[in-house]
């Protein structure tokens with residue numbers, strides 16, 4: 030008698046795997062919409078083979094790129110397991126295509142607005158008050174409501190003057206770097222343009238949070254906030270604190286002391302920064318002007334928003350962490366794209382020349398007349414997204430998608446890198462092509478497609494509330510840089526467009542750009558005069 034196939038299956042564990050595999054294999058042969066329900070429950074989305082105890086192992090560095098390969102292999106939604114769920118392990122569902130992200134993260138937004146437990150960075154270091162890590166619930170709703178109302182496009186427009194002023198300083202920083210670094214008068218290799226972008230972003234976020242612009246990136250307050258951010262970044266690194274998988278560790282005396290003192294330090298810093306605004310408001314009663322800021326808004330509305338003093342301080346303080354690093358990286362990526370794709374750069378400069386001319390620098394009032402420039406920005410967000418791997422959500426209920434089960438308690442991640450490589454929407458995805466974002470109507474009028482532009486900022490109810498601010502910052506800086514300069518690569522140091530930091534918010538590794546002013550001078554004039562003319566344009570133009 031032939032050996033029955035079931036005789037080789039010895040343990041319950043292998044039984045389960047055996048049945049799951051067969052259901053999965055059967056399902057794989059069917060189109061998504063026809064996939065069948067398993068006998069007692071729906072199957073998990075498919076995924077790469079996993080060790081029966083440890084689950085899937087993969088390198089955490091640039092895992093979003095590995096996840097794109099698994100999306101191509103296993104489909105738009107796949108599952109991973111690390112350890113044993115329920116015994117300190119996690120089940121993670123990765124979404125890699127746009128339609129699936131909308132169907133899961135937008136349609137089931139209410140069931141996916143939670144964040145995974147974070148004892149180290151969330152509960153201890155941030156005291157549960159840093160909105161990025163706050164669990165869903167009453168506190169999250171209060172914090173989110175306060176943020177959202179202040180970061181709507183209309184409120185962002187009230188910050189245009191400070192954004193413009195800081196972007197103008199950004200241009201002057203580039204010109205100043207030329208003056209100090211270069212003996213060649215016509216162009217120069219900038220090695221510090223990323224520092225200039227960082228200074229810009231720090232300045233606007235400080236202005237947004239507290240209504241003041243720091244003198245430099247070396248400003249002691251900026252440095253103090255950056256120290257807090259470095260600590261946060263370290264605490265959030267997967268595996269940095271075992272307490273996130275083994276929560277009982279938090280009860281070991283002394284174990285969390287380092288994070289507790291970090292919390293004390295940052296709460297003290299955030300409170301003192303907000304106190305300064307409070308004091309200004311008191312002096313305002315005696316005639317001192319108080320610039321508008323998120324901090325001022327929170328103080329005025331604190332009773333209506335039902336925020337405690339600590340929550341108010343944290344909300345304003347967390348702004349820097351969420352908005353500064355990300356905006357600086359987005360600006361650097363846009364400049365990297367312009368440098369590496371000269372035809373796209375020229376298309377933007379031609380548009381700037383037609384719409385604005387060389388007589389005055391661009392402003393926010395030109396934004397609606399510059400669809401190619403806006404398309405370029407959305408393409409740079411797609412090409413090298415800042416938050417490439419997305420940010421984890423947690424399912425608070427079972428979610429069913431196309432006969433697959435996303436179980437309650439799983440971590441759900443919309444992989445921004447993959448969604449931007451969705452072949453149905455972005456064919457030949459590694460190519461930078463701003464024209465993918467341009468649509469024309471019957472009369473040939475061009476505009477920017479609107480339906481896809483928010484995914485680089487996350488999904489559902491946790492979508493980035495700062496996205497309008499981030500887009501505005503990238504617009505004004507890119508438009509001013511390309512109005513003023515031609516960007517070319519430094520032939521001695523080619524740019525590696527895949528060289529990024531491994532952090533959650535990816536930054537390009539340092540790269541050089543050659544800046545050449547686009548100013549025409551009369552024959553006989555010195556080339557050097559171009560820099561003076563440009564400087565004058567930025568210093569004197571009435572922004």
Ligand code: HEM
Nearest residue numbers: 160161351352355359415416420486487488491493495499
């Ligand atoms: C290019 C720049 C930026 C990018 C790429 C970006 C991206 C993101 C992403 C992917 C998330 C997580 C969304 C999710 O969980 O699905 C997020 C959250 C957040 N962002 Fe941004 N962001 C940027 C700039 C900003 C700015 C300028 C601000 C504020 C001024 C800001 C404030 C926040 C806050 C407060 C959260 C937490 C929201 C929550 O957990 O409910 N971001 N951002």
